[in-house]
Amino acid sequence: MLSAAANERLTRVGAGTPCGELMRRYxxxxxxxxxxxxxxxxxxxxxxxxxxxxxxxxxxxxxxxxxxxxxxxxxxxxxxxxxxxxxxxxxxxxxxxxxxxxxxxxxxxxxxxxxxxxxxxxxxxxxxxxxMGPLPAPALPRWDLFVWPNAVRQIAFNVIPCNWLQCQENTGDPTHSVWTHGHLFKYALQREGKYEERAASIDHTLHGRTKWGIGIKELYANPTEHGFEKGIVFSKELGAEEDLRRRHSTVIFPFYTQTGKAGAPRSEYQIRVPIDDTNTLHICYQCYAAPQGVEAPKQDGVPWYEPPTHDAKGRPILDYVLAQDALVWVAQGPITDRSKEILGRTDLPIVLLRRQLAEQIDLVEQGGDPMNFFRESPGDMIHGSGVVPSNQKPVLQNYRRMYHKGFASDDGDRYGPAIDLVKELHRRIEEADIARSAAE
Ligand code: FES
Ligand SMILES: [Fe+2]
Structure with a gap:
């Protein structure tokens, strides 16, 4: 938990507030x-x-x-x-x-x-x-998904009526997937009578996510050059299928999360931009890259869309990942009162996220340059995730590369204007895989 004063310090973004001044360095x-x-x-x-x-x-x-x-x-x-x-x-x-x-x-x-x-x-x-900060402006960092060549892209925008930090803390929370994207997903589909049709396949992501709740030994979180990495350590002794260290998406300070490596058939930045203290512009910057030897379909500009979060009757839509996340963020209140929380062992990465944010706010107050503030350009392409992009031979059976076979049903991508190009790209990748396997 945080004191009420610390909560204010980390969440308010207006001009002259501590976090607002940090945000104005990016x-x-x-x-x-x-x-x-x-x-x-x-x-x-x-x-x-x-x-x-x-x-x-x-x-x-x-x-x-x-x-x-x-x-x-x-x-x-x-x-x-x-x-x-x-x-x-x-x-x-x-x-x-x-x-x-x-x-x-x-x-x-x-x-x-x-x-x-x-x-x-x-x-x-x-x-x-x-x-929006003091001049001269820093260099605009060329994070990899913005500049990765030979890829299809689309951008999703949603206005989420709650403070930005709730959205970003979700990234510091690897275990929420078990319930929010596992059990809740299943419950929502069952209530609509769509479970058999939509999620009967064992490949559906909700099944894997539900299993992540079993055999957790501990969570880990480590600072990196551009943010932090974190994940779950599973133990066979405690009931997991195997001893495993599963890395979760990477935090790029201050408000990015990267899921998937640059160069993968699907990767994305989830960006939590504060509109004001109680509203967040959530951006999913989605990048679908072609491996070497495959040409991605061409686009004139990067199209945008707004995935629906509520149905015609105003009820929340819960049959894809971002909508499930949005439900729980808003359900924490406009600015969640962190002085009333009771944290558990699974919140360890959230504690690091808050500490990192507090440290960077302090640094700006002392006149320093915070993390990921670049006076000079750090290069033509920088990898905020710290993971070397090498996904040139992705595994054939991967839910998100099978979009062309109707597997785009667990996330908001399917509402995007580029989804047909993405399916065409994935079809080309599969074709190349088959040709390569035959030649090997
Ligand atoms: S020019 Fe007259 S109100 Fe703008
Ligand atoms: Fe989530």
Whole structure:
């Protein structure tokens, strides 16, 4: 458990708060570039600040304060211009630095010095990132899934009505899978009468996850260069099928989780971006890579989607992994009161996650650079998981590489606009595997 004061310190993200200042040292992903194809102007709320993202008519991006300086019109209704965004009311024009560079019908250009708020933005791997901290901005890290070549991608966004840390703590919790993605999954499918049809196959992930509850000897958690790794140690003596150390997804500080290696037929970043203290933008950045010798289908841009979390009657949808996670995060309350918790042995990685966060907040307060803040670019591709991507010969029987055979039924991927390309990629991978096996 934490004191109420420590809980505040780790969760609040507004300007001037300890965690808010830490967050303002990072490039924060918050939109897909393809969202601007549909409408070049987009309302955004990040770290409790209301902003407007736009693409000007030359293709440049800007992120400026929500209100026009003149008479405070909401700039989400603005008109993109060659070098900025014009207010729809009297046409004042703001560039990407927030400078008001034209006031039609007013005094001559160049006389007006007032500026609106503005933050630098960059695009990488189809994601748009903002930097809201002190300048100069650090380098935007090229984490592997954003830049891995020869891959299909799609991006899922969901607004989750609770504090960001609840979502991120889920990553420090390897054993929740047993219940949230095992027993709860089964119960939800049974209640809908879909269990036989959807999960009868022993390959369905819920069966394996349910088994992870048996024979747990202990949990482990170790800091790494970019975050921490953790997992479960199973013991045959305690009833597990074998003695095994099972690594769980990797935490990349401060708000990323990586599941699967770069280069795998399916891997993803789950990114928990604080919209404000009680809302989180959950991003699943999904990357499906082709192994050597296979060509991934081509995409024009990275498409985005919003997987459904509730049905037409407002009831939670519980038949895929992210929706199950979202249910339990929100069910902890808007900002869970950690002063009332009773932690157990399985919470060991969560204790490390909180300690790491507290240490990095302290460091920023003392004027230091926190983990994963890069003054210089750390390279063309960095592996935040610390795991060497080598998955060029994946195992044939893997649930997520069998999407083309109807196995995309345990996660939100199936709602994504690129799922048919992913199935085609997996079909090509299987074909290559069969050809390789025949030649061996
Ligand atoms: S209110 Fe924006 S230009 Fe007048
Ligand atoms: Fe989960």
């Amino acid at each position: 490039w924060i992903p918050f939109a897909a570039a393809t969202q601007l194809d549909e409408n070049p102007v987009r309302k955004v709320r990040l770290l409790g600040e209301d902003l407007v993202l736009y693409r000007n008519t030359k293709g440049g991006l800007g992120l400026i304060g929500e209100r026009c300086l003149h008479r405070l019109v909401d700039m989400q209704f603005g008109i993109p211009d060659e070098c900025g965004l014009r207010c729809p009311y009297h046409g004042w024009l703001y560039d990407e630095t927030g400078a008001c560079v034209d006031r039609p019908m007013e005094s001559a250009k160049g006389e007006f010095k007032a500026k609106t708020k503005a933050y630098p933005v960059q695009e990488l791997g189809g994601m748009v990132f903002a930097y």
